[in-house]
Amino acid sequence: MTRRQTASIVVVVLCVILVAAAITLNIGWILVNGRRVAPLVLGVITFALIIAGLIVYTVFLVREMGITEQQDSFLNSVTHELKTPIASIRLYLETLQSREVGDAQRKEFYRIMLQDADRLQHTVEQVLRAGHARQKRKLDHRAPVDLVWLVQECIDTARMRHNLPAGAITLADHDPNALLVVDGDVDQLRTAILNLLDNAVKYSSEAPQVAVQAVGATPDTAWVRVKDAGVGIPKAQLGRIFSRFYRFQPSGFTVKGTGLGLFIVRSIAKAHGGRVFAESLGEGKGSTFTLELPRSRA
Amino acid sequence: MSRILIVEDEAHLADGLRFNLEAEGHAVDVDGDGQAALERLLANRTLYDAVVLDVMLPGLNGFDVAKQLRAAGHFVPVLMLTARSRPSDVLQGFEAGADDYLPKPFELQILLARLHGLLRRRQWMQQDQHEHEQLTFAGRTLDLEALELRVGDKAYQLTQMECDLLQYLVRNVGRPVSRKAILEDVWDLREDTDTRAIDNFIVRLRRYLEADPTKPKHLLTVRGVGYKFVE
DSSP: OOHHHHHHHHHHHHHHHHHHHHHHHHHHHHHHTTTOHHHHHHHHHHHHHHHHHHHHHHHHHHHHHHHHHHHHHHHHHHHHHHHHHHHHHHHHHHHHHHSOOOHHHHHHHHHHHHHHHHHHHHHHHHHHHHHHHHHOOSOSOOEEEEHHHHHHHHHHHHHHHTTOOGGGEEEOOOOTTSOOEEEEOHHHHHHHHHHHHHHHHHTOSSSOOEEEEEEESSSSEEEEEEEEOSSOOOGGGTTGGGSTTOOOOOTTOOOOOOSOHHHHHHHHHHHTTOEEEEEESSTTSOEEEEEEEEBOOO | OOEEEEEOSOHHHHHHHHHHHHHTTOEEEEESOHHHHHHHHHHSTTTOSEEEEOSSOSSSOHHHHHHHHHHTTOOOOEEEEESOOSHHHHHHHHHHTOSEEEESSOOHHHHHHHHHHHHHHHHHHHHHHHHTOEEEETTEEEETTTTEEEETTEEEEOOHHHHHHHHHHHHTTTSOEEHHHIIIIISOOOTTSOTHHHHHHHHHHHHHHOSSTTSOSSEEEETTTEEEEOO
């Protein structure tokens, strides 16, 4: 049991005891003032208000404790995500500076440092985007975006980012004549799709097998579906995973991240007039994420 | 040469540390999972001279790895290396049983200096222990500090090389020991040194140990291999 769970139980038990005491006093008040209407009504209303106040206070307190814990965990994760690539880059720079390193080894070190710089940039962008997502709901730049082209580009990027073989992330066949165009901000849509792909890879316990589809679900809506064979999501968590800072930790498997990725996807979907939802048959059974966007009318 | 275990799930950091520690002349193993590292350490209690331990690990976190190591009576020096640098994290690390704690990002030279400090301390402890140790076998006592072999009421003063050789043979009781091993592991000499030197040492040790040095019962010759000590 975590410290927050213990604290929540204490607060809830305290609230129950106080409510019980207030109800007992209320009953006593009714018995004592049984025949005097005015003090009786006044007393009952006052006690009811006290009880309601206690319950509301407890609910808020427990919620705030949850948020504080999530923020703590977010700070820990972001600290880790920022410091680890910095530590790595620094280690390789100091190694290059202080030791004799062969040409091949030197090139390998440069490659590692570039990957770490990318990781650092990715974390900083996620944090900045999450900040923007909370402040702004409307898009600045809208332009027609070919969704199939964008999804293919994102697949290539994700494959490179995670050093995956060609078959690890596949795009389902589509009709080359049927254009799938949405009106939107291409950078934001790229971020949303990449976040979904990153998650699919990160939550795969073994070699990732990710199947992506870009299809017209209806004449008005387009779907980007990302299906993985990873650790899956329990039904109770399906709604919560899009909350800011929330991170699902499957049992026996540690996933690193900031808890912002899916929150950003949801914000981007909303800003485009669309939505995102997750489906899973449960833990160990993989999951499918669907980004639904309105199709361009042009 | 020391053998160091790096427990780090970030492959880039683990590879960079391995490169540097190997360049310093150490043998290095890497584990990316806390549980696997704990099992490896408990299965090889004397193999590692130091452990570099990350905290945020899959399987079992670094604090728990250190705690369980110490609870199992495993006292290998542990240097915790982690992105968590708040005072409460540092305290938690020491409470869990870490010997040193270094927050990421770190300076390579500082990391190496601290690690060498831990290794040096371990070496001193081992020497100290060694110096005050006595070996008892077949009714005889070898005082490793005084370089003295006591047989009944007689005491023989040994040279350091005689003492080291006898100690090695006794510790490998029942197992044949090759001449090459005696040269390299006991005396730190090159393999091509004249092995007849060893025979002279054995003759002297037999004089101290055996009731009849011409018919040895404890220090036996193993043809084609070397020697063997039996109780």
